[in-house]
Amino acid sequence: MAKQVKVGLLGLGTVGRSVLDLLVANRAVIQDGAGVPVQLVAACDIKAKTKRIKGVPVVKDALKVINDPSIDIIVEAIGGVKPALNYILKALASGKHVVTSNKEVIAKYMPTIFAAAKKNKVLVLYEAAVGGGVPIIQAIRDNLAANHINEIYGIVNGTTNYILDSMTKKDVEFADALKDAQARGFAEANPAADVEGYDAAYKAAILAATAYGAYVDCNKVHREGITKIRQEDIQYAKETGYVIKLIATARKWTGNKLDVRVHPVFVHNTHPLAKVSENYNAIFVKGDYVGQVMFHGEGAGGKPTASAVVSDIIKIARGGAYRVLSQAYPKQKAVLCDINQIERRYYFNLKVPDRSGVLAVISKAFAKNNVSIQAVTQRETVGKIATLIIVTHAVSGDNIQATLRDLAKLSVVKKISNVVRVGLY
Amino acid sequence: MAKQVKVGLLGLGTVGRSVLDLLVANRAVIQDGAGVPVQLVAACDIKAKTKRIKGVPVVKDALKVINDPSIDIIVEAIGGVKPALNYILKALASGKHVVTSNKEVIAKYMPTIFAAAKKNKVLVLYEAAVGGGVPIIQAIRDNLAANHINEIYGIVNGTTNYILDSMTKKDVEFADALKDAQARGFAEANPAADVEGYDAAYKAAILAATAYGAYVDCNKVHREGITKIRQEDIQYAKETGYVIKLIATARKWTGNKLDVRVHPVFVHNTHPLAKVSENYNAIFVKGDYVGQVMFHGEGAGGKPTASAVVSDIIKIARGGAYRVLSQAYPKQKAVLCDINQIERRYYFNLKVPDRSGVLAVISKAFAKNNVSIQAVTQRETVGKIATLIIVTHAVSGDNIQATLRDLAKLSVVKKISNVVRVGLY
Numbered sequence: 093m094a095k096q097v098k099v100g101l102l103g104l105g106t107v108g109r110s111v112l113d114l115l116v117a118n119r120a121v122i123q124d125g126a127g128v129p130v131q132l133v134a135a136c137d138i139k140a141k142t143k144r145i146k147g148v149p150v151v152k153d154a155l156k157v158i159n160d161p162s163i164d165i166i167v168e169a170i171g172g173v174k175p176a177l178n179y180i181l182k183a184l185a186s187g188k189h190v191v192t193s194n195k196e197v198i199a200k201y202m203p204t205i206f207a208a209a210k211k212n213k214v215l216v217l218y219e220a221a222v223g224g225g226v227p228i229i230q231a232i233r234d235n236l237a238a239n240h241i242n243e244i245y246g247i248v249n250g251t252t253n254y255i256l257d258s259m260t261k262k263d264v265e266f267a268d269a270l271k272d273a274q275a276r277g278f279a280e281a282n283p284a285a286d287v288e289g290y291d292a293a294y295k296a297a298i299l300a301a302t303a304y305g306a307y308v309d310c311n312k313v314h315r316e317g318i319t320k321i322r323q324e325d326i327q328y329a330k331e332t333g334y335v336i337k338l339i340a341t342a343r344k345w346t347g348n349k350l351d352v353r354v355h356p357v358f359v360h361n362t363h364p365l366a367k368v369s370e371n372y373n374a375i376f377v378k379g380d381y382v383g384q385v386m387f388h389g390e391g392a393g394g395k396p397t398a399s400a401v402v403s404d405i406i407k408i409a410r411g412g413a414y415r416v417l418s419q420a421y422p423k424q425k426a427v428l429c430d431i432n433q434i435e436r437r438y439y440f441n442l443k444v445p446d447r448s449g450v451l452a453v454i455s456k457a458f459a460k461n462n463v464s465i466q467a468v469t470q471r472e473t474v475g476k477i478a479t480l481i482i483v484t485h486a487v488s489g490d491n492i493q494a495t496l497r498d499l500a501k502l503s504v505v506k507k508i509s510n511v512v513r514v515g516l517y
Numbered sequence: 518m519a520k521q522v523k524v525g526l527l528g529l530g531t532v533g534r535s536v537l538d539l540l541v542a543n544r545a546v547i548q549d550g551a552g553v554p555v556q557l558v559a560a561c562d563i564k565a566k567t568k569r570i571k572g573v574p575v576v577k578d579a580l581k582v583i584n585d586p587s588i589d590i591i592v593e594a595i596g597g598v599k600p601a602l603n604y605i606l607k608a609l610a611s612g613k614h615v616v617t618s619n620k621e622v623i624a625k626y627m628p629t630i631f632a633a634a635k636k637n638k639v640l641v642l643y644e645a646a647v648g649g650g651v652p653i654i655q656a657i658r659d660n661l662a663a664n665h666i667n668e669i670y671g672i673v674n675g676t677t678n679y680i681l682d683s684m685t686k687k688d689v690e691f692a693d694a695l696k697d698a699q700a701r702g703f704a705e706a707n708p709a710a711d712v713e714g715y716d717a718a719y720k721a722a723i724l725a726a727t728a729y730g731a732y733v734d735c736n737k738v739h740r741e742g743i744t745k746i747r748q749e750d751i752q753y754a755k756e757t758g759y760v761i762k763l764i765a766t767a768r769k770w771t772g773n774k775l776d777v778r779v780h781p782v783f784v785h786n787t788h789p790l791a792k793v794s795e796n797y798n799a800i801f802v803k804g805d806y807v808g809q810v811m812f813h814g815e816g817a818g819g820k821p822t823a824s825a826v827v828s829d830i831i832k833i834a835r836g837g838a839y840r841v842l843s844q845a846y847p848k849q850k851a852v853l854c855d856i857n858q859i860e861r862r863y864y865f866n867l868k869v870p871d872r873s874g875v876l877a878v879i880s881k882a883f884a885k886n887n888v889s890i891q892a893v894t895q896r897e898t899v900g901k902i903a904t905l906i907i908v909t910h911a912v913s914g915d916n917i918q919a920t921l922r923d924l925a926k927l928s929v930v931k932k933i934s935n936v937v938r939v940g941l942y
Contacts, residue, residue: 381823
């Protein structure tokens with residue numbers, strides 16, 4: 093690496109602005125860590141209203157930054173696919189390393205991006221794309237590098253955790269919790285990427301690819317969001333010793349397949365993930381020697397994400413990273429397991445007429461599909477409709493799907509309000 | 518770094534044996550991480566009864582390993598000061614990098630060891646010395662390198678956490694919990710290093726030196742163990758919403774001083790540290806950008822510790838680490854703050870005669886020293902002696918010391934059974 097490292101920054105939104113602030117404010121400590129001075133020589137913001145921020149030149153044209161021959165590393169903090177992907181590929185083609193906080197573009201275009209990096213003998217680092225300030229990517233690649241990683245699971249989306257935590261602690265409905273999260277800046281105006289689980293699915297795909305060396309098609313990651321979770325589900329969970337959390341999983345499955353998925357789970361309140369509050373993230377990694385290690389911190393927000401972005405810059409600036417990390421790019425395409433082969437306990441929330449004989453008909457549908465019932469609770473009746481909650485013993489997703497098809501045919505089942513997995517194991 | 522890296526191992530106790538197993542069992546994944554093959558060419562055990570273990574030659578004479586010119590890295594897994602220090606210095610003098618899991622020798626001889634490493638242009642890495650498998654040293658030095666670290670605190674000794682957790686969950690006394698821990702291999706036959714807080718103090722000194730770049734004299738680290746904690750203290754904590762934990766702290770203080778200490782604390786049960794069970798470790802790091810990050814995992818035991826040792830080997834094998842990490846050795850001696858300047862709430866457990874007027878006399882001693890009382894509870898009387906529990910508002914250690922001196926002079930105070938800080942802040 094040269095006597096100093098020059099950085100160009102694309103995007104001055106929440107993350108980009110914090111990266112600028114951090115590179116300027118902590119210049120000395122960053123130089124200590126990197127071993128060489130790290131200088132931010134240009135930032136790009138298409139809506140730039142000023143020519144300098146804290147002494148850093150600001151331009152409107154990203155290509156001016158990307159094509160600046162003095163720049164060693166481009167930080168992409170634009171987010172989304174367009175124009176971020178194009179800029180990343182241009183930067184790589186011009187022989188610059190890329191550091192990005194953009195989970196969507198990495199998850200969707202990993203093979204393209206990594207191939208371009210390899211071709212141009214530069215690095216793409218993405219610590220900030222998963223877990224915000226939580227150093228989970230480096231943990232997998234460096235700190236736990238002696239281990240066979242068997243499983244990664246946890247809470248990787250701060251927005252949904254904030255919403256579920258509000259629903260649990262303040263007894264509010266999903267819509268109100270979402271509004272509150274939006275008012276506090278924890279959810280975006282269009283919350284779909286978070287509440288439908290897309291963001292968590294991108295992160296699960298990235299974690300799997302990093303840990304297991306195989307590209308995961310993020311469109312094939314099983315994904316369920318939290319929009320169907322209602323206060324009645326939260327209440328039942330609470331009464332039975334659980335908390336509902338959106339859990340991302342990336343683990344090894346039999347036959348070299350991977351199990352990568354995102355969905356809500358009833359997490360027992362003795363499990364540390366049940367205690368993860370507000371917009372925090374917490375990720376468990378299981379390795380064959382290290383056992384189970386957990387990383388917990390702010391999973392989003394400008395400052396924590398900037399901390400991760402700059403740790404990647406430092407890594408490149410130190411030198412020596414290229415030889416190893418360039419070899420670490422996934423070498424094959426992952427094959428995902430059939431999620432319906434996985435056995436879990438399930439919680440059903442059914443709306444049924446409040447009259448005798450209903451339970452007999454419904455339990456028959458479960459029995460027919462070899463789904464054994466562990467607990468049944470009938471809740472308060474609204475009008476003539478009662479809420480019937482059924483918790484099953486562990487059973488495969490195939491049997492659950494068959495049961496759902498049979499329930500849908502029953503006239504006594506007015507609505508299948510929710511079906512949620514119970515327990516992390 | 519060469520085309521392959523050769524490692525020599527000193528010590529085949531719990532840690533050493535696991536390092537051997539890991540280097541042999543995970544050879545392929547370690548080579549992937551390191552970029553080059555990592556070969557264990559010799560292990561030393563003074564009591565060796567066999568000439569090979571899993572194909573690795575075993576010798577009785579450590580100098581044979583240290584003086585082997587083909588070896589690049591010496592792993593010191595002997596523990597303690599003698600003969601580990603001598604072997605470490607000899608290995609450094611012969612131009613070999615050293616990886617160690619030995620907190621005592623690093624904490625006590627850091628300046629000597631680092632000076633020798635610098636002189637010989639080699640590295641001493643010690644990830645395994647703190648937190649076992651929890652990658653806390655790399656987190657501070659690499660992952661959070663863009664941050665000013667302001668504070669590190671947490672549970673760094675698995676033995677004492679196991680004992681306190683048993684006392685809390687099984688309502689047993691210290692002596693019985695210790696015996697149980699010894700029977701399960703979580704405490705040594707001579708438990709003083711753990712239960713008196715020495716081990717945690719070594720780790721606090723190492724964390725402080727790593728984070729703040731200044732040598733900490735581990736003999737000057739304020740240290741209180743857990744031997745005075747009784748079931749009655751545990752019970753009172755429980756009733757008032759706390760759990761007693763042995764907490765190590767390493768944080769910045771005013772005037773470039775450091776606050777480094779180890780002592781029991783009443784941790785509120787809403788704090789994640791209250792939930793750290795059995796022999797687990799959990800360490801919080803506060804940085805100016807990353808916010809608060811927590812690392813949780815098995816803090817001891819052969820396999821997790823071996824995972825950390827081999828992550829250091831991988832770091833050296835990758836190359837590029839020397840230039841930066843050699844600059845990171847502390848450059849000065851730390852000045853520690855006067856712990857008695859720190860303000861905390863305190864719990865007092867006093868044995869007093871069960872008769873009128875006692876409380877008036879005692880509260881006078883508190884009032885005289887400006888120690889404001891927040892709660893008073895008198896517990897069951899045994900014979901004619903009652904237990905008086907007093908919890909104070911936040912007050913400096915100076916005022917507490919003065920109060921203790923005054924209490925000692927009072928004839929109504931038969932015994933000061935315990936004084937414990939309340940709350941992490």
